[in-house]
Amino acid sequence: MAELSRATGVPVATIKYYLREGLLPRGEVTTSPNQAQYGEEHVRRLTLVRSLVEVGGLSIAAVRAVLGAIDDPAVPLHDTLGLTIDAADAPAPAVDDPLHAAAAERIDAIVAERGWRLSPDPPARRAAIDALATMHRVTGDRLAGLAPVYAEAAERIAEADLDTVTAVEAPETRVETALVGTVLGERLLAALRRLAQEHVSAQRFPPPPT
Amino acid sequence: MAELSRATGVPVATIKYYLREGLLPRGEVTTSPNQAQYGEEHVRRLTLVRSLVEVGGLSIAAVRAVLGAIDDPAVPLHDTLGLTIDAADAPAPAVDDPLHAAAAERIDAIVAERGWRLSPDPPARRAAIDALATMHRVTGDRLAGLAPVYAEAAERIAEADLDTVTAVEAPETRVETALVGTVLGERLLAALRRLAQEHVSAQRFPPPPT
DNA sequence: AGGAAGTGGACAGCGTCACTATCGGATAAC
DNA sequence: GTTATCCGATAGTGACGCTGTCCACTTCCT
Structure with a gap:
């Protein structure tokens, strides 16, 4: 030891x-x-x-859940890829107010428009609705235009993710790769977004030359 | 009260x-x-x-830091937009191993290739390096191809973010909008990514018809 | 053979974090 | 004038992620 x-x-x-x-x-x-x-x-x-x-910032309980899933050969790869966020998120108390209803409509509209075929009511849908509803609660609909842009970017990213995972030969490391790609990829993406924001911001509001 | x-x-x-x-x-x-x-x-x-x-999952301390910044009129919008992730992340102990050095090179290469002009060593760069180095530690370089794809998506997203924020007229709500967009946008993006992953996964590995 | 050092396991304790419960004095409502 | 409510301060709570201590046992070195 x-x-x-x-x-x-x-x-x-x-x-x-x-x-x-x-x-x-x-x-x-x-x-x-x-x-x-x-x-x-x-x-x-x-x-x-x-x-x-x-x-990745996962809790011990979330890690245990995820590891239990990847060790169980009965859980297919398809499910494993998703388990991460599902396990990391709280069980979602299923709020029920007008804002959430409107947000749900928007998310479902985006899903329909992009032709995404999903299992009924996946946890990530709940998470997306929560985020969108909260955006609305705080800022009104000033951020309304963002979700479709994010969805397109998300699709591009997901395709790269799946490309990468399917390229892994060994079935054992494949699941692990999917897991790491999902969890750490989120961090990487967030950090790159922040860097890109700084760049674009500096581009549009040029700092005074010293 | x-x-x-x-x-x-x-x-x-x-x-x-x-x-x-x-x-x-x-x-x-x-x-x-x-x-x-x-x-x-x-x-x-x-x-x-x-x-x-x-x-958003921020800690109380992070919220305090962010609020302090947006209440301070001396902090320009450009900085405020970035403060969020910066404040939410730990001060980054600045590790120093070969993996991090390699990851730093990769990130800097991406930044250079995309022509991003950044302040020297922003916290988000540290975060990106950490994520990439950890990916490498666990999976080897199987996930190497992802970072450039993420960077392109991040740039697109950042442009949408800035478009949205600059469209806000009132200078007071503008900062708030930027903040919410950054923090909750991250959640929304993560959730949409997960949904897109499920879709792409189902597309490539069609589930057996029931 | 004998003693120091190391090992794995059980269990209790600690520090942080985000609240929450209680109390006390003062004011508002009727 | 009595009752209800209010605000603020302080102490306490429960969850989380470790960490420290102890003990029986084994291994190594001499």
Whole structure:
């Protein structure tokens, strides 16, 4: 275990915690109940967990849910790709006010226009509606034009995501790739958006030359 | 205060907490030190705070930082737009390993190729590097092709963002619009990406007809 | 053979965060 | 004049993500 800690930079106490929480499989018991063997697979899994938690911002519970899904061979790739955001988001208390109804209509209109074929009421739809309704609550409909632009960008991105994932040969690493791509890709995208905003902003409001 | 609570649906105790934390300006003291007057402005501010915290997922400290910036007339719009992610992210401990160096090169290459002109070492650059380096650590360079695609999408999105913000006339609501657009837009984009992923995935791996 | 050092596991404790419950004195409403 | 409400301060709560301590056992070194 100390070796595992050294290899990954994760404190031993934290490794124990992850073992307790079921985020990391137990090592092979060798000769005695206080000596376990950890291998390459453990290093990879632990790295994955740390990445999801630290960079991806997932909670321990969300990570457990996601890992449970990717370890279950009965869950197909298609579902696994989605599980991430689904697991990370709260169960969505299903609010019911006029703003949400209007936002739902808008989202559904976008989905219909783009021809997206989806399962009935996926969690991400709920999340999109929440975000849109909240935008409306705060700013009126000043941000109304954004959603279609985002949807087009999202489709382009999703195609790149799927291209990348299907290009992975090994079925085991494929699921992992999908997971990391979804979770960390969100962070990367957000950061790039911010950089692009800064660029466009500087372009339109040129700073006074020093 | 009870009225403010009724108007926004936020518990009185929480309003008191926000007052304490400086997220909400005190009401006008009227006749006595135990009677305060809250107005329309308080309702809007409180709604904004709740939106950022609940839907946007910002911490109280991040909200305080952002609000402090938008209330300060010395901070120009250009900076305000960016403050959000900057304030929400941790101060970034500036790691220094080969993976980060390689990721930094890639990000800088993308920035250069797209012709983005940025301030030196903005926080979002750090965040992008972190995400990319972590992707690499976990999956090797299987996800290498994604970043340029994301960057192009990010630019398109940022242009829509800026279009929307500059279209807002009133300078006061403009900053608020920028803020909400940045924070909630990120959520909306993530949710739409997930929906698009589901669609593209279903398209490429058609589910067995029932 | 003997002692120091290391190992894995159980369990309790800690620090942070976002609230929430209680109290007390003062005022407003009737 | 009594009752109800209000505001502010302070302490407390529950969830989360670890972290510290202890213990029986084993391994290594001499």
